[in-house]
Amino acid sequence: MNNSDNKIYFNFSYLALRLLGKGLYSNAWTAIAELVANGFDAKATNVKIYINAIDKEHSVIEIFDNGYGMGYNDLSEKYTLIGKDKRDDATIDEKTKNQLMGRKGIGKLAALFLSHRYYLISKTKDEVSAWCLDASNAKDSDIPHLDRQDIDEINIETKSDWDSFQTGTMIKLTDVDLTNFGEQSLAGLKARLSDFYLLNSLHGKVEVAFLTKKSTKCIFEKVEKSIAFKNMYAFYNNTDYDYALKLSNTVRFRSSVEAIESIPRDVLMLNIKDFPNTSGKRHFIQKDGTLTETEIPYKMTGWIGIHSSINKEDAVINDPEFLKNKTYSPNQLRLYVRNKLAVENFLDYVKNTQAFSNYIEGEISFDILDDNRLADIATSNRQGFIEDDERVLLLIEILKPIISSLIKERVKIGHQIREEEKDYYERIKQQQEEKRQKEEQARKQAEEERKIALSEKKAAERKAEKLNEKLETVNADLGTEKKRTSFLMDSLSINQMDIAKRLHMAKININTITTIIKKLVLKNNMGRLTLENVWDDIKSISFSAERVKANLTYGMKATFNTQEEKIEADIFGFISDYCKTIFNHREITIIVENNGQAIIKFAPQNIAVVLENILSNSQKAHATSLTFRMYENEEYYFIDAVDNGNDNKWRKVSELNSLFEFGKGYTQTGSGIGLYHIKEIMESMNGSVTINDKNTMGFELNMRIKK
Numbered sequence: 001m002n003n004s005d006n007k008i009y010f011n012f013s014y015l016a017l018r019l020l021g022k023g024l025y026s027n028a029w030t031a032i033a034e035l036v037a038n039g040f041d042a043k044a045t046n047v048k049i050y051i052n053a054i055d056k057e058h059s060v061i062e063i064f065d066n067g068y069g070m071g072y073n074d075l076s077e078k079y080t081l082i083g084k085d086k087r088d089d090a091t092i093d094e095k096t097k098n099q100l101m102g103r104k105g106i107g108k109l110a111a112l113f114l115s116h117r118y119y120l121i122s123k124t125k126d127e128v129s130a131w132c133l134d135a136s137n138a139k140d141s142d143i144p145h146l147d148r149q150d151i152d153e154i155n156i157e158t159k160s161d162w163d164s165f166q167t168g169t170m171i172k173l174t175d176v177d178l179t180n181f182g183e184q185s186l187a188g189l190k191a192r193l194s195d196f197y198l199l200n201s202l203h204g205k206v207e208v209a210f211l212t213k214k215s216t217k218c219i220f221e222k223v224e225k226s227i228a229f230k231n232m233y234a235f236y237n238n239t240d241y242d243y244a245l246k247l248s249n250t251v252r253f254r255s256s257v258e259a260i261e262s263i264p265r266d267v268l269m270l271n272i273k274d275f276p277n278t279s280g281k282r283h284f285i286q287k288d289g290t291l292t293e294t295e296i297p298y299k300m301t302g303w304i305g306i307h308s309s310i311n312k313e314d315a316v317i318n319d320p321e322f323l324k325n326k327t328y329s330p331n332q333l334r335l336y337v338r339n340k341l342a343v344e345n346f347l348d349y350v351k352n353t354q355a356f357s358n359y360i361e362g363e364i365s366f367d368i369l370d371d372n373r374l375a376d377i378a379t380s381n382r383q384g385f386i387e388d389d390e391r392v393l394l395l396i397e398i399l400k401p402i403i404s405s406l407i408k409e410r411v412k413i414g415h416q417i418r419e420e421e422k423d424y425y426e427r428i429k430q431q432q433e434e435k436r437q438k439e440e441q442a443r444k445q446a447e448e449e450r451k452i453a454l455s456e457k458k459a460a461e462r463k464a465e466k467l468n469e470k471l472e473t474v475n476a477d478l479g480t481e482k483k484r485t486s487f488l489m490d491s492l493s494i495n496q497m498d499i500a501k502r503l504h505m506a507k508i509n510i511n512t513i514t515t516i517i518k519k520l521v522l523k524n525n526m527g528r529l530t531l532e533n534v535w536d537d538i539k540s541i542s543f544s545a546e547r548v549k550a551n552l553t554y555g556m557k558a559t560f561n562t563q564e565e566k567i568e569a570d571i572f573g574f575i576s577d578y579c580k581t582i583f584n585h586r587e588i589t590i591i592v593e594n595n596g597q598a599i600i601k602f603a604p605q606n607i608a609v610v611l612e613n614i615l616s617n618s619q620k621a622h623a624t625s626l627t628f629r630m631y632e633n634e635e636y637y638f639i640d641a642v643d644n645g646n647d648n649k650w651r652k653v654s655e656l657n658s659l660f661e662f663g664k665g666y667t668q669t670g671s672g673i674g675l676y677h678i679k680e681i682m683e684s685m686n687g688s689v690t691i692n693d694k695n696t697m698g699f700e701l702n703m704r705i706k707k
Contacts, residue, residue: 284374
């Protein structure tokens with residue numbers, strides 16, 4: 001426009017255009033999508049996007065369509081006029097205006113957001129022209145302008161595809177910097193672009209091709225939605241499209257129990273009749289701030305679903321098409337207005353903080369947000385709406401009960417699965433208890449049979465003794481001592497022989513203690529006694545004393561092998577029997593969870609020392625329960641001892657391993673000897689012992705023995 005004496009027109013500078021472009025678009029894909037929308041507004045049935053990213057820092061993008069194109073007058077009077085509202089164009093009929101995605105005439109700034117230099121080639125039924133906007137060396141105060149170009153001198157990389165269109169417009173962008181976009185981002189471009197439009201409602205298709213290597217062949221592929229519908233558990237749909245065709249009949253949920261994880265769960269469809277407020281009529285605020293004279297109809301249409309999981313490893317079990325990366329996110333409620341993405345995730349407006357709210361995905365339309373009769377409520381960056389506007393609040397009011405119902409169903413199935421897992425583990429525990437009871441019953445029966453056999457044997461021995469008494473004559477001169485010894489051994493009962501063995505073990509350990517003490521005295525008399533010698537000998541004395549104590553504790557009760565030498569037997573069974581036989585009258589609840597069998601070589605007396613020390617520490621910590629868990633994997637046998645004691649002073653020790661040093665205790669009344677002996681015994685068995693610092697409810701000791 002030319003200035004006159006009475007009128008001066010404003011002009012846009014390059015600085016203004018650059019600032020507008022940066023404020024309008026947050027990333028390259030948003031800008032590309034805006035240029036695609038311009039093609040559909042031009043009545044295009046096919047829009048193609050070509051990206052040559054072989055040299056990422058200087059990428060080339062060509063976006064072209066088969067719309068009606070632009071002649072010189074269109075370019076000079078409409079395209080270069082920033083802010084011209086397309087819907088006010090008197091040359092466009094009302095039906096077309098209502099279908100237009102754009103409104104403010106600023107979508108063309110997307111080109112400047114992507115590149116400082118781009119070409120515009122357009123062909124109508126009457127003319128073909130090429131232009132260039134070059135801002136690469138322009139000053140901020142310069143006025144932008146289009147320079148006519150010779151179309152034959154423009155290197156159109158998709159010339160054959162462009163020539164196949166009779167009419168249309170191409171935007172060729174040069175030196176586009178895509179260095180921040182990796183292979184994954186480019187590969188996810190189709191999925192990302194599909195989010196920008198309601199493809200089912202468009203009157204055309206979008207195709208994309210991109211090159212990342214010189215050897216790559218340029219092939220255009222149709223942009224389609226890649227939504228993991230088969231991963232949805234509950235679903236709402238009030239569109240004309242039957243989305244049940246895309247959903248699965250059942251889905252599976254991850255569980256710690258394989259049998260529960262394999263159970264198919266029926267997919268739920270919400271009844272649209274339960275949500276009648278999705279449409280209606282209402283007075284709205286007009287552009288001038290007054291209410292409309294008549295009520296204007298509104299309607300929210302679309303689908304909303306809740307995923308069974310948004311963890312990719314879990315979701316692909318139901319739908320291999322599940323896609324989640326930095327380019328595409330499946331947990332969004334996309335809002336469309338006039339078939340174009342208006343808000344990427346409307347859940348940010350709803351502000352639902354319930355569990356599983358981030359499992360929601362959907363695509364909804366609410367065209368009243370951009371009604372020609374009402375005020376423009378889009379934010380300055382054109383990628384959102386004013387949150388406190390009456391239309392936005394109305395949409396939130398419509399969506400909340402739908403979203404809450406979907407979340408309720410997901411919470412319900414989650415609770416059901418947890419109950420199933422609880423029942424499963426209780427059944428396993430019950431089966432183990434029944435097995436234990438049967439084994440206990442069999443043991444008691446075997447003990448009764450042994451007693452009967454022993455009684456019968458004793459009766460036979462007494463009968464033989466009476467017979468020998470009649471036949472024996474006293475011979476004090478011949479082998480008297482030998483006969484006494486033989487008689488003593490022969491007359492000992494099985495119980496007495498067992499007692500003799502245990503007393504022999506006690507004697508060995510007492511002799512060990514005596515020998516060590518004598519050596520200490522001898523070293524002291526010779527002046528060779530050192531602190532290191534004393535400390536090592538105290539450890540040996542302590543361990544021998546522990547073995548004597550353990551032997552005397554269980555010696556008269558145990559029905560299992562308690563000999564001094566190592567045996568090859570089930571150590572899990574030994575511990576179970578020990579707890580039931582020896583610990584059954586202690587003032588603490590003992591729980592044994594035996595999930596397997598561990599046949600290894602071990603000294604029963606050493607294991608007794610371990611168990612007695614664990615019980616002693618739990619009692620000192622005022623624990624009311626002590627649980628022994630025994631299980632295995634391919635490499636190790638595991639024995640965990642867990643109590644609910646309240647003496648947690650050990651947590652203040654910076655290095656937990658120091659508690660296994662001789663004399664380092666963690667209870668107020670402890671000597672610091674027990675854990676040391678447990679560590680010594682475990683290491684002698686090719687094992688190890690550690691303290692679980694994650695257990696905040698008591699004390700947990702984790703022992704493992706390598707197979």
